[in-house]
Amino acid sequence: xxxxxxxxxxxxxxxxxxxxxxxxxxxxxxxxxxxxxxxxxxxxxxxxxxxxxxxxxxxxxxxxxxxxxxxxxxxxxxxxxxxxxxxxxxxxxxxxxxxxxxxxxxxxxxxxxxxxxxxxxxxxxxxxxxxxxxxxxxxxxxxxxxxxxxxxxxxxxxxxxxxxxxxxxxxxxxxxxxxxxxxxxxxxxxxxxxxxxxxxxxxxxxxxxxxxxxxxxxxxxxxxxxxxxxxxxxxxxxxxxxxxxxxxxxxxxxxxxxxxxxxxxxxxxxxxxxxxxxxxxxxxxxxxxxxxxxxxxxxxxxxxxxxxxxxxxxxxxxxxxxxxxxxxxxxxxxxxxxxxxxxxxxxxxxxxxxxxxxxxxxxxxxxxxxxxxxxxxxxxxxxxxxxxxxxxxxxxxxxxxxxxxxxxxxxxxxxxxxxxxxxxxxxxxxxxxxxxxxxxxxxxxxxxxxxxxxxxxxxxxxx
Numbered sequence: 001x002x003x004x005x006x007x008x009x010x011x012x013x014x015x016x017x018x019x020x021x022x023x024x025x026x027x028x029x030x031x032x033x034x035x036x037x038x039x040x041x042x043x044x045x046x047x048x049x050x051x052x053x054x055x056x057x058x059x060x061x062x063x064x065x066x067x068x069x070x071x072x073x074x075x076x077x078x079x080x081x082x083x084x085x086x087x088x089x090x091x092x093x094x095x096x097x098x099x100x101x102x103x104x105x106x107x108x109x110x111x112x113x114x115x116x117x118x119x120x121x122x123x124x125x126x127x128x129x130x131x132x133x134x135x136x137x138x139x140x141x142x143x144x145x146x147x148x149x150x151x152x153x154x155x156x157x158x159x160x161x162x163x164x165x166x167x168x169x170x171x172x173x174x175x176x177x178x179x180x181x182x183x184x185x186x187x188x189x190x191x192x193x194x195x196x197x198x199x200x201x202x203x204x205x206x207x208x209x210x211x212x213x214x215x216x217x218x219x220x221x222x223x224x225x226x227x228x229x230x231x232x233x234x235x236x237x238x239x240x241x242x243x244x245x246x247x248x249x250x251x252x253x254x255x256x257x258x259x260x261x262x263x264x265x266x267x268x269x270x271x272x273x274x275x276x277x278x279x280x281x282x283x284x285x286x287x288x289x290x291x292x293x294x295x296x297x298x299x300x301x302x303x304x305x306x307x308x309x310x311x312x313x314x315x316x317x318x319x320x321x322x323x324x325x326x327x328x329x330x331x332x333x334x335x336x337x338x339x340x341x342x343x344x345x346x347x348x349x350x351x352x353x354x355x356x357x358x359x360x361x362x363x364x365x366x367x368x369x370x371x372x373x374x375x376x377x378x379x380x381x382x383x384x385x386x387x388x389x390x391x392x393x394x395x396x397x398x399x400x401x402x403x404x405x406x407x408x409x410x411x412x413x414x415x416x417x418x419x420x421x422x423x424x425x426x427x428x429x430x431x432x433x434x435x436x437x438x439x440x441x442x443x444x445x446x447x448x449x450x451x452x453x454x455x456x457x458x459x460x461x462x463x
Contacts, residue, residue: 023067027060046391048097055093062086143185151178184306200236200318205274205343208239209263212246220254227264235272235343237318245314248307249276249339256280258336266455271380272343275452282328282335288434291324319344321379325448329434340451342379360384360458361393363407368429373406373449380451382458390414404458406437416440425457 034053038046062082154174157163163171206229213224235242253261258280266273283291294309315322320343327334362377362384364370377384387393390411405415405424412426424440427449435449445453 024064027063031057031060048101051093051097051100055090055097058089058093059083059086062089144182147178147182147185151175151182154178200238202234202236203239203242205233205235205242205272206231206265208242209246209274212243213250216247217250217254223254223259223261225260225262227262228267229263229265231265231267233265233267233272235318235320236346237343241314242318245311245341248311252307253278253280253337256282256337264452266452268345268380268455270345270382271455272345273380273451273455274341274343275450276339276341277327277336279327279336282326282337284326284328285434288324288326292322315341315343323376323379323451325434325450327448329436330448338448338450338452340379342381342451344381359402360404360406362386363389363405363411365389365411366408367427368408369435372435373427376449376451376454377458380455382454384458409438412440 031053034049034056038049038053062085065082154171158168158171158175210226210229213221217224250261253276256278258278260279262275262277264275264277266275292308292312294306312322320341322342323340325338325340327336327338360382362373364386365388367373374386384406403422405412405422406427407415407424409426409428412424415422415424422440423444425437425444426440427435427437429435436447437449437453438446445457447453
């Protein structure tokens with residue numbers, strides 16, 4: 001296939017019509033594959049593959065120039081070999097691409113290590129709480145024994161005719177203090193046992209809530225409004241514990257001066273969502289962050305700070321989640337809280353359902369409180385496609401009219417300029433407030449970013 005003439009190496013016709021076209025077609029096909037794959041990758045992967053493409057093109061051009069020399073043409077430069085320059089160029093580009101990828105891996109490793117440290121710290125705190133929980137039953141037992149004795153003698157003393165009017169108020173304060181101590185002891189015991197479920201039974205949650213209202217708030221029935229409560233919505237759990245949850249929630253609303261409590265149920269195929277909305281005083285951002293923490297209370301005189309902590313533990317013990325949003329950050333001087341409680345749906349007993357929502361795309365770039373946004377999706381067991389920025393979009397996603405996009409206001413504004421037909425929601429938070437979501441056209445939801453919004457607009461709710 002090769003011949004030597006006048007000290008130069010050349011090629012025969014057989015080489016030119018067989019091997020040379022095969023080499024050129026192979027080079028073109030490999031470049032085509034790389035270009036085709038570029039369209040379906042994320043931004044970071046696309047950048048790395050783009051450098052590979054540049055390097056391979058450089059090597060290909062240099063190899064073709066060497067072929068031209070073998071063909072005896074004058075189109076190539078008069079160099080001993082062009083391929084060696086292509087190899088050097090490809091090596092330099094691959095080294096840069098490798099270094100860039102290595103930096104990304106190191107940064108991801110540092111972020112993962114920081115998260116691991118935080119998780120370990122939380123684990124240590126959980127261990128301390130676990131030890132406290134194990135000993136709380138014994139401590140509570142002893143406290144209640146002594147409290148019962150003191151309360152008994154105080155009651156006897158109160159009704160003693162020899163007790164003068166000056167000492168009677170003191171005895172009544174002793175009785176009141178012992179009752180509060182007993183109540184606190186009971187709450188500590190409830191907290192330690194909140195996640196312990198001996199058996200899960202199917203319950204009609206609508207019926208349970210109605211019974212709770214009629215049994216414990218007979219004088220405030222007119223303050224309640226029920227939405228979608230005329231259906232059978234089944235959850236699996238402990239009736240007594242769940243009744244305790246709703247009793248605590250409603251009592252907190254009225255203690256916060258609420259005059260209206262709206263209970264709504266959304267029965268979706270993948271989750272059972274219960275929202276409790278009131279028009280009480282609400283709370284500020286600092287209170288909102290700590291509202292489920294044990295012993296945290298805004299009621300300095302009467303509250304123990306255990307009610308919502310117990311409620312969260314019971315709900316999580318049932319495989320569910322609880323979240324809260326404040327209406328105080330909305331316009332029009334609204335106030336109050338919105339609690340979202342979710343329970344898993346089951347196809348069969350103990351078989352939970354998750355919903356992969358490929359028609360919803362969450363763009364992470366510069367979203368306020370990204371962790372809270374992702375948590376809200378997870379609470380309702382919906383898993384959207386999560387990408388870093390607009391460049392990670394696949395072309396078929398943007399051309400579909402069924403895609404719903406969630407991102408920060410700047411990202412949504414950029415998408416609106418490029419693709420005006422897309423259904424988009426921007427998620428933002430002003431300093432010291434909750435998350436607010438706004439649709440990109442008339443008729444779309446504007447309000448608090450919460451579980452109800454996600455189920456109603458991203459999933460297949462049967463509300």
